Amino acid sequence: MNPSFNRFKNIITNSIKxxxxxxxxxxxxxxxxxxxxxxxxxxxxxxxxxxxxxMNPFKSIYFxxxxxxxxxxxxxLAFGQVYQRNPKVSMLVVKMEVAFVKKATGVILFTCxxxxxxxxxxxxxxxxxxxxxxxxxxVGKNSANEVVAEFNITxxxxxx
Numbered sequence: 160m161n162p163s164f165n166r167f168k169n170i171i172t173n174s175i176k177x178x179x180x181x182x183x184x185x186x187x188x189x190x191x192x193x194x195x196x197x198x199x200x201x202x203x204x205x206x207x208x209x210x211x212x213x214m215n216p217f218k219s220i221y222f223x224x225x226x227x228x229x230x231x232x233x234x235x236l237a238f239g240q241v242y243q244r245n246p247k248v249s250m251l252v253v254k255m256e257v258a259f260v261k262k263a264t265g266v267i268l269f270t271c272x273x274x275x276x277x278x279x280x281x282x283x284x285x286x287x288x289x290x291x292x293x294x295x296x297x298v299g300k301n302s303a304n305e306v307v308a309e310f311n312i313t314x315x316x317x318x319x
Contacts, residue, residue: 160200160240160278161239161240161241161242161243161244161278161281163242163243163244164200164239164240164242166242166243167238167239167242167243168198168199168239171195171198171235171239172195172198177194177195181193185227185231187227188227188231190212191207191212191213191224191227192207192208192210192212192213193205193206193207193224193227193228193231194206194207195235196268198235198239199274200236200239200274200275200278201236201272201274201275202236202270202271202272202274203231203232203233203235203236203270203271203274204232204268204269204270205228205229205231205232205235205268205269206228206266206267206268206269207220207224207225207227207228207266207267207269208265208266208267209263209264209265209266212224217262218264219262219263219264220263220264220267222257222259225259225263225267225269225299225307225308225310226255226257226310228267228269228297228299229257229269229271229297229299229308229310229312230252230255230297230310230312231269232269232270232271232295232297233271233273233277233295233297233312233314234250234252236271236273236274236277236295237250237277237281237314237316238250240277240278240281241281241316244281246285246318246319247318247319248281248284248285248316248317248318248319249316249317249319250314250315250316251314251315252312252313252314252315253292253313253314253315254312254313255310255311255312255313256310256311257308257309257310257311258308258309259307259308260305260306260307260308260309261301261305261306261307261308262307263299263301263307263308264301265301265302266301266302267299267300267301267307268299268300269297269298269299269308269310270297270298270299270300271295271296271297271298272296273293273295273296276293276295277293277295277314280292280293280314280316281316284316284317284318285318288318289317290315290316290317291315291316291317292313292314292315292316293313293314293316294311294312294313294314295311295312295313295314296309296310296311296312297309297310297312298310
């Protein structure tokens with residue numbers, strides 16, 4: 160695990176620091192109301208809520224807001240592993256596949272449990288000095304624990 164992971168976790172799990180992080184680094188996510196519900200080295204859960212900022216004309220959450228939440232789940236796990244790392248590691252989404260299963264209304268929790276796979280890919284990228292790609296799964300569920308969307312996000316990692 161990245162030695163600076165806990166410093167990053169302290170930023171992300173502190174409500175005020177997290178909102179500042181979003182406002183400066185991901186302003187669209189800030190205005191859409193994305194929040195970290197749970198965060199550790201292996202799992203990240205991001206909460207979104209149907210609101211004026213996240214709505215579409217069909218009285219559900221706009222698909223792009225769902226995509227932000229799904230990407231943020233895996234992205235926060237990856238960012239925690241590259242944060243203040245030496246050598247630096249670049250990370251980039253190279254592909255996204257999605258299945259929208261049910262209309263997203265109310266509160267939706269997106270979960271990614273691929274932290275260990277992300278750590279392994281980053282460590283391999285550093286060790287081999289070659290790029291590594293992995294596919295992370297983010298699943299969104301409503302308050303009735305019904306799946307509303309499943310995202311497969313392909314990340315690329317490369318040591319600089």
